[in-house]
Amino acid sequence: MAYFPFFVDLEGKKCLIAGGGIVAYRKVLVLMEYGPQITVVAPQFHPELPLLKKELGGKLTLLERKFQDSDLEDADFVIAGTSEEELNRHISLLCKAKNIPINVVDVQEECSFIFPALIKEKHITVAISTGGDSPTIAKYLKGKFKEAIPDGFGDLAEQLGSYRDLVKEKVDLISIRTDIFQTMVEEGIRQGGVFTREQAEELIERKLLEHEGKSHTNRNQEK
Numbered sequence: 001m002a003y004f005p006f007f008v009d010l011e012g013k014k015c016l017i018a019g020g021g022i023v024a025y026r027k028v029l030v031l032m033e034y035g036p037q038i039t040v041v042a043p044q045f046h047p048e049l050p051l052l053k054k055e056l057g058g059k060l061t062l063l064e065r066k067f068q069d070s071d072l073e074d075a076d077f078v079i080a081g082t083s084e085e086e087l088n089r090h091i092s093l094l095c096k097a098k099n100i101p102i103n104v105v106d107v108q109e110e111c112s113f114i115f116p117a118l119i120k121e122k123h124i125t126v127a128i129s130t131g132g133d134s135p136t137i138a139k140y141l142k143g144k145f146k147e148a149i150p151d152g153f154g155d156l157a158e159q160l161g162s163y164r165d166l167v168k169e170k171v172d173l174i175s176i177r178t179d180i181f182q183t184m185v186e187e188g189i190r191q192g193g194v195f196t197r198e199q200a201e202e203l204i205e206r207k208l209l210e211h212e213g214k215s216h217t218n219r220n221q222e223k
Contacts, residue, residue: 002131003114011035014074018067018091019081020045023105027079028052028060033120035059039075041067042082069094077113081105108132117142122154123161152193160184163200170204173211180207 013036017024020042028038028049038056040049041063053060063071067087072078078095080088080102092110095102104110116127117138126145128138160181171177180203187203188195 003116003129005116005127005129007125007127012037013076015039015077015079016041016071016075017079017081018042018071018087019079019083019105020049020062021081021083022046023081024079025049025052027081027115030115030118032056032059036076037061039063039071041065041071067091072098072100075100077101077103079103079105080110119146119149121149122158124149124154124157150189150193153189156185156188156193156195159195160188163197166197166200167204171208176207176211180204183207 010031011034015031015036015038017027017038017040020040024040024042025046025048028040029052031038032052037059039061043064043066045062045064049060049062053062067082072091072094078091078100080091081104082088085107088104088107089110092102092104092107094100096112101113102111103113103115108114114129114132116129117135119126119128119142126142126149128141128145130138163184167177167180171180183203184195184200187199
């Protein structure tokens, strides 16, 4: 069965990762770019995790001990990646009973959510899933989609996002707004991922004049 791709704001959310090996390290690397508060609990840690803790400061907490049921308190979502299958299953059952989203690494039937193959370019995120059927296909598609994203697209998306209020303020008609943003994207790609605010203001004025000209012509034709 296919999975619906919810895109969730993780900034400040509390993530618990049970297990401190290479799997935990990789999950932290993926999640750290999305801003959650991550706690990793394990008797021992992958050597890179303490280094990441220094880099992330208060965003990453390492608890050097075995998992305790009470660790689930206040957790917004959980990842079970210990080397003990029974413990992972136990964590999954607890989370499901408490309605806490749970991912058990490499055991799809014990998950309530799965990790897609991700492409991230600034605020642009592309998620690819095969519903757990074939991670190899997901990896293949990730490579293809990554090649298809133009250079500088993440920067361009941030720039255009900063112009949204400007366009809404000056343009009432949704059809003209859509035309403006489409032109911004096309011109931004052509210019190597750059579209300045000055260009945005000039484009808005030009599109409004074009619309006024068409409206004037239509009124004359109706007469």
